[in-house]
Amino acid sequence: MATLITPFLRDRFLHLLVVLGIVLGCFARFQWRELPGAVDWHTIITLCGLLLVTKGIESSGYFDLLGQRLIQRFNQQRTLALFLVAAAALLSTFLTNDIALFILVPLTLSLRQFSTLPVSRLIIFEALAVNAGSLLTPVGNPQNILLWGRGDASFVGFMLQMLPLAASMVAILLVLTWFSFSHRTIERHDNMTTPQWQKGLLWLSIALYLLFVVALELKLTGWALLLVIACFALRARRVLLALDWSLLAVFIVMFVDVWLFMRLPQLQGLVQQVAHASDAVHFFAAIGLSQVISNVPATILMIQIVPASVSLAWAVNIGGFGLLPGSLANLIALRMAKDKAIWWRFHLFSVPMLFIAIAVGWLLLKALH
Template sequence: MLLTLVRPFARDRFLHLLLLVGVALSFVAPFQPQRWVHAIDWHTIITLAGLMMLTKGVEQSGYFDVLGRRMVKRFDNERTLALFLVSAAALLSTFLTNDVALFIIVPLTITLKKLCAIPISRLIIFEALAVNAGSLLTPIGNPQNILLWGRSGLSFGEFTWQMAPLALAMMVSLLMLCGFCFPNKKLVYQTHDKRHDWQPRLVLSCVALYAVFIVSLELKQEIWGLAVVAVGFLLLARRVLLSIDWSLLLVFMVMFIDVYLITQLPVLQHALAGINQLSGSGLFALGIGLSQFISNVPSTILLLNFVPASVLLAFAVNIGGFGLLPGSLANLIALRMANDRRIWVRFHYYSLPMLLWAAAVGYGLLYLL
């Protein structure tokens, strides 16, 4: 049991890299380890932990296999199935946030490889891009929009309206690219004679625990909600807790600390002092570029200390979710769930062109606005 829990930490090369970066940064940034714990966004960590348990519970119940089989029968070709899943990921992300959308869509997608021959890794890459594109539409689609909405003073409708042109342009572009990258090839169902048993009791328990967890998040009592979910699985299905990739949580914790250390670098502190003197184009480029290295949520928090919440800043940090892997935490979540080492490089074959295209489109829209 202990070996099962420790193995993911020992094999996680990305975690090891983040730890090395953190050690190196601690020598050049002010050494204040007592502040590191406060640099971690514990709400995000707790939310991720709860969602990881709940989605793993549904996966272990076998329900994703049943749902996947029904989807394969409904869609007769690879392109149609890919367009449906990418569209579903984008739609869910507009109201459930990009992270939650991935925790629903990606496990379902992974089960499809048991049922038919479809490029799962490529599909997950497109789903990651889709939640970045879809979530930018609404104030509750992602954490950076929640921050910007709170500072902007706009209504829900006003914020959505200002983001709609960019969201529409990116979704149309992404669906066109998806249609090109997935052929109109007939899906071959591989398990005609295999009946898959699933556990309705575990699924219903997951749904009930999910409702409790969401309510706890709304009431700002997330730690109690997480405790209820954990105890529920200890009593119902302990194997679920053993099969979760717990190293993902440590990856996020170390990433938050690394970002904090980067923002404390004296050279960066000096450079940021002149942000409010930048032109609109300069701020747009800075928002996108900064997001590439410290992720768009920390970039938003950092930049809001110097400039007001505006449509320009909202466009910049949301566009910054494309491109390099750290641009959005959603990218990391999707690729980690894929459990494919080659996907880390392949992701950039699609995300970097999307970044360039999104930057060009966003800049053009800002000029028109």
């Protein structure tokens, strides 16, 4: 029980959101019975399932073994960095960007056991990579899950809409990675022992992940989540205990906070002005909102004002770059790094990426339309 409760007690971001919700509740016009409807439960169920299957892969211990093999396989810092950034972008297309970080950041931190590497800089680039890669697919990040659910595009159709921006941002990030890491040889530690891992748990988790993605397409997400929970309860109960359930609570409270915010009487006039503004205003408003309140709440807010269009999807994903609050993935990655200096170093790379992404995204939208 303590294992389940402790993350909720330590999550300061969750506490801040709860306090904000209480304050908003004092001024917003609403009825208590309306609050459950404020949450997009399809998004929450999808996140929960993806978190569980990814935690199963992590708990198998395979990534400790993979980390050791990476150090043995790559000889230079630049080539290893390019591989990890590309892997982060690729993983985040099939997992959510947050979940890809739950895999890659512990893997990157484990590299300290075997070698001397600029680990903090690697984590910064992994955070940027998952923001770039995750924008491609409907399940790549929470805002895409939400926008896909509100639109009428198929899984493949959504990917085709996002492909120009995703391909551009990943290519730009790989070029930036090339110039940001040296050609220096990796210095390996002596006396490395082979980590132990559980093959059965790894294959179970992979199978459940594939099943869950199929269930998403077939609109059977709730039943698939029950199956995932049942399998882990029978075969690996520690996966259920180790999951960061407070992260799900963060998203639930975010939905409620934005819903309450939209019901502030003072906001109604501004909302009407934005709703009738041009696509350009919607595009830059979504990016600006993301910098302040994060791109997931910005998406929740914007889809109550404007349709779930391609330009909106591009805008909220671009908003994940820039300032730290732009994406919850940024907060997750830097918090897991446990390095105080990383908080300001992150912006040396992320802010330029924001301006590049805005320019590329706007030019591509103009060219495609």
